[in-house]
Amino acid sequence: MDALNLYHQTTLACSKLITQKYSTSFSLGIRVMDQKLHSPIYGIYGFVRFADEIVDTFHHKDKKYLLDKFREDTYEAIDQKISMNPVLHAFQIVVHQYGIEKELIDAFLDSMAMDLDFSLYNDSKYKQYIYGSAEVVGLMCLKVFCEGNQEEYEQLKLPACKLGSAFQKVNFLRDIKSDYEERGRVYFPEVDYKNFNRTKKKEIEEDIQKDFDDAYEGIKRLPVGAKIGVKIAYLYYLNLFRKIKKLEPETITLRRVRIPNIKKLSLLLSIYFGSKLGLEE
Template sequence: MVDHKQLFDETALECSKLITQRYSTSFTLGIRTLHKELHLPIYAIYGFVRYADEIVDTFHDKDKQALLDAFREDTYRAIREGISLNPVLHAFQLIVNQYQIERELIDAFLTSMEMDLDFTRYNDSKYKEYIYGSAEVVGLMCLRVFCKGDSQTYDRLRGAACKLGAAFQKVNFLRDLKSDYEERGRVYFPGVEFKDFNRAIKSEIEADIEQDFDEALIGIHQLPKGAMLGVKIAYLYYRKLFSKIKELPPEVITQQRIRIPNGRKMALLVRTYFGYKTGLG
């Protein structure tokens, strides 16, 4: 006999999986190397994050504030009532309630999305607030899933997870410097003017990112076994992207978006997988 509640839940989770696959090759590759029981929960988190981000970055002919307000309200209603007819929000509330993801993390994330509606220049405090809300808390949501209720492990790895999220986001800012400025009028790095972006500024940003990566790696090696490989894949992908960005002069960064071809992503996945399995990763 068909369990229609289970079918509804599974279908919602599969929708978030499809969203992840369509929007992010690299994130999908990383998720595939997590333990199988972690796949759908992480897809659910990504689907939620991706759709919130789409509201502020894509629908320029709509009232973005109204859309985001409705999304926020619908999110909290779904979590409170344990159901939503929006499959992305239903999948997300399943994971939030199962893994006890804190309201504070969700609040911080949605606040950072709202900041994108108003801010085009960030000072130090707003930059840190945005980094925390847009990236670090996403890592913490995933860490809640990885730790499966083990609060001691979560607390021990919380700082490293924040550093990893921060590193990823700052690399994204460098990669997307041109499109963020030309399409949205944004420059995220505090005190940086797009037209004045030079080698000294780029080197200072890169040194900050290097420190984040170094601190994050310590935590990656302490993750639960089922999560370690997938997170290491994501770490190495972003390190590769970061290395490519570091090799380029600032004028190239301001003229094009830097990418890692899919073939190289897959090669990185294979090398890391076999290195891990043979004790070298």
């Protein structure tokens, strides 16, 4: 391996490590995809994970400066086709190899910037945020899965967006306590956190279920190399969603809903082997 390829592979390995450290479920989902999809999906996850960390974690720092610098460095990496930031170098490789449009990257970074300014979201801002923070990430991954087949990509765009939307809304329900208490955010429109009730919770859950249903139609039509991995992530989030649905509103405003790691691993493995054997619908 020559020195340049060694650098490429090292930066992609950094994004793989980030994925493994931050997400058990997505890591296993990626691992069961076709080998050729691993590095580019890790490259996307590393990029979006670190941007999200800027707005969610570094409370003692100037977040706006950090995010603006991250945006500037991202486009410089893409333009120059190199970066000494390994996460951005890995991401620019994926951007060029799979033709990820600037519009998707802009929308994602714009949604991250919204977290610096908005604490209460109306319907318009809510939809904009979900598109930028989740749906476009699904579209970036779909670019990889379709490997240049634009017709296939266009056919699967809507369900890919729905899947990202479902995942993000489940995250909002799961993290409603920490988002409000630690970051001062309430993402769901017309939700009073201190008076969150069954009616509003059920309304949100019906919206999420529709996203899951629409997304599954697309999963069934995904390229074979990606299908089982995406299905694992889908079924993991669906199980988490079902657990949240059983809880009273006051429960999820008092504690974060978790699936213990040992149970998570057992669930993910059962989903994987069930999918391989054709036991899962």
